[in-house]
Amino acid sequence: MKFDDKVPIYIQIKNYLYHQILTGTLQPGDKLPSVRQLALDVTANVNTVQRALTEMLSEDIIESQRGKGNFVTTDVDNIKQLRNKLVNEQLTLVYQELHALNLSNDEILSEMKSYMESRDEQHE
Amino acid sequence: MSDLLKIENLIYSHSLKNILHDVNLTVSDGKIVGLLGENGAGKTTLMRLITGSAHGKGTITVAGTSKPAERKSHVSFTEHLGGLSSGMKVGKVFDFYQSVYPDFNIARSNSLIEFLDIDKNLKLSALSKGMKEKLIIALTLSRQADLYLLDEPFGGIDSMSRKKIINSILKWKPEESTMIISDHYVTEIASILDEIVVVKDKTINCHKQADEIREDNDMGIEEFYESLYEGGKQDD
Amino acid sequence: MTSFGSLFKTMFKEKFRDMNFFLMINLIAIVVSIIVTAFQGGMNRSASLAITIGWSMLAYLIAFVRLSILQERKFVRDSYRLIPISDTKLYLANLVTSLVNYIYVVIAQIVFYLVAAIPNWSEYSDALNMMAMVNGRATFDAPNAIMGVIALLCLSLVILILSWTTISLIHLASRSASNFLPSTGRKVMNIVIYVVVILLVLKVVGFVTDQLNNSVNMIFNSNYTANFAVTILVFLVVAAIEAAINIYLMSNWVETVSE
Structure with missing residues (x-):
């Protein structure tokens, strides 16, 4: 995994796992790889991976079962909340940036719309 | 967590030249620490002082002991095979390690040999730079x-x-x-480090958590490391 | 911590392998010399022993030098100095394995002599009896001769130990001194240390030669026993003092060669 050296590694590991959960690579109830395996997968150190997992545990995105390892939560609401949170973060970014360019809400909407149409055309 | 390595008031001179002074450093167990600094800053010297290959003034404690012989039993140092005959076969080098280090683990060594594709039949003199480095690791x-x-x-x-x-x-x-990795080029190992220690101006210039640097300074490890040197130039 | 036994075994094996390789070359040299002599028509019944003894003189010297190199290298290289064992044990394991290997070489040479002497066996035993008679006795006095040989061997052994402790002292003292001296003065200091220690050794060697002569006499005459014991004791004490200094230098001043 390629890291951005400016962003704390544990945050990037969290994002990497969030991504896997939201795209379904890791399904609710799935077992996460061991800490050492995760460290190898992403090329980070065990302590950093542990820190990411600890935060995800306190966010109730994953659950730890004594002696068995960590599992993706089966509480679908939690995953939904996570999805909302991440979508919200990205939207906030776009909104703030475009607002800073003096676009009104309507203009933002129409710009987004035409942007998406042109993206779709490119992909066809 | 406990202190695994503790260096107190370490001074080291060689050939009438001061190489390191006022070195104080404490590292706890379970860490991966990047030891950074320019070529010739004293990184290797600091490691040699920890193992007892060089003698300085001050106290160095590893896993609770400061006696050199006992300290050596806790430290595994990449010593670049100094003193072994170049005609020695790689397999014999492993045999040598096994016979003189009580903590040598055959199972670990076999998996490492397999993982790193090490050919036990080659002579030391026939190894390329990369193969030799893999053997040492x-x-x-x-x-x-x-x-x-x-x-x-x-x-x-x-x-x-x-x-x-x-x-x-x-x-x-x-x-x-705990593992201390010295390098003068940090980017390739930045993601695996817990902490960095910078040797500059003959002493420990800074000792910080890697993710703290990213969080507090909003910069990468390499960038932070370079900023230490730019700061120094402005002072001149 | 590494035990004295396992370090001893490892060091012994390494030197033993080296000495066996060396003895093999020694043997080849003897055989080739005998063949060459035979072709030149110079072969007689005593030639094989003469050739073997000739080569063995060189062999004693080379084995000594080779073991010295192997031994001194271990004091200053990380491969050995990183081993978790006290400097005293490291030093003694190194010295004693050199000694045992040298004795092995000497025994191998004696075996070579015996084999080489077979073609002319009766003549040599006659010669020994002759020598005894020249020295004023009717027959070869076996118990006295054995005492003398043992004394001679003891002295040789002690001289060997003393030579090695002296070589280590020169080596380790000059390495220690280099810590304090600027790089430019190092060469001069090394030369001074070499000269001083070598002069000392020469004095000792002069003394030793006299004693050796005595020991040869003693094979046929036993008046020198007391002298001998004193000499051996003095040598051992000097060697022990040197060894103690060497161990002190190792633990406090000698740094390993950095790659």
């Missing part, structure tokens, strides 16, 4: 030590070997052990 990690000192393990090797070496570090470093 395998030997160093074959011991079940408390403190691993890796002195510039990536010097002049290709990126595939580098990745393999980094992976073997992550795979085989015992969880409670």
Whole structure:
């Protein structure tokens, strides 16, 4: 995994796992790889991976079962909340940036719309 | 967590020249620490002082002991095979390590040999730079030590070997052990570091958590490291 | 911590392998010399022993030098100095394995002599009896001769130990001194240390030669026993003092060669 050296590694590991959960690579109830395996997968150190997992545990995105390892939560609401949170973060970014360019809400909407149409055309 | 390595008021001079002074450093167990600094800053010297290969003034404690012989039993150092005959076969080098280090672990050593593609039938003199570096890492990690000192393990090797070496570090470093990796080029190992220690101006210039640097300064490790040197230039 | 036994075994094996390789070359040299002599028509019944003894003189010297190199290298290289064992044990394991290997070489040479002497066996035993008679006795006095040989061997052994402790002292003292001296003065200081220690050794060697002569006499005459014991004791004490200094230098001043 390629890291951005400016962003704390544990945050990037969290994002990497969030991504896997939201795209379904890791399904609710799935077992996460061991800490050492995760460290190898992403090329980070065990302590950093542990820190990411600890935060995800306190966010109730994953659950730890004594002696068995960590599992993706089966509480679908939690995953939904996570999805909302991440979508919200990205939207906030776009909104703030475009607002800073003096676009009104309507203009933002129409710009987004035409942007998406042109993206779709490119992909066809 | 406990202090694995404690260096107090270390001074070292050689040939009437002061190399290191007022070195104080405490590292707890279970960490991977990047030891950074320019070529000739004293990184290797600091490691040699920890192992007892060089003698300085001050106290160095590893896993609770400051007696040199006992300290050595806790430290596994990449010593670049100094003193072994160049006609020696790689397999014999492993035999040598096994016979003189009680903490040498055959199972670990066999998996490392396999993982790093080490050919036991080659002579030391026939090894390329990258193969030699891999052999040194395998030997160093074959011991079940408390403190691993890796002195510039990536010097002049290709990126595939580098990745393999980094992976073997992550795979085989015992969880409670601490590893200090020296390098003058930090980017390739930045993601695996817990902490960095910078040797500059003959002493420890800074000792920080890697993710703290990213969080507090909003900059990468390499950038932060370089900023230390720019700051120094402005002072002149 | 590494035990004295396992370090001893490892060091012994390494030197033993080296000495066996060396003895093999020694043997080849003897055989080739005998063949060459035979072709030149110079072969007689005593030639094989003469050739073997000739080569063995060189062999004693080379084995000594080779073992010295192997031994001194271990004091200053990380491969050995990183081993978790006290400097005293490391030093003693190194010295004693050199000694045992040298004795092995000497025994091998004696075996070579015996084999080479077979073609002319009766003549040599006659010669020994002759020598005894020349020295004023009717028959070869076996118990006295054995005492003398043992004394000679003891002295040789002690001289060997003393030579090695002296070589280590020169080596380790000059390495220790280099810590304090600027790089430019190092060469001069090394030369001074070499000269001083070598002069000392020469004095000792002069003394030793006298004693050796005495020992040869003693094979046929036993008046020198007391002298001998004193000499051996003095040598051992000097060697022990040197060894103690060497161990002190190792633990406090000698740094390993950095790659």
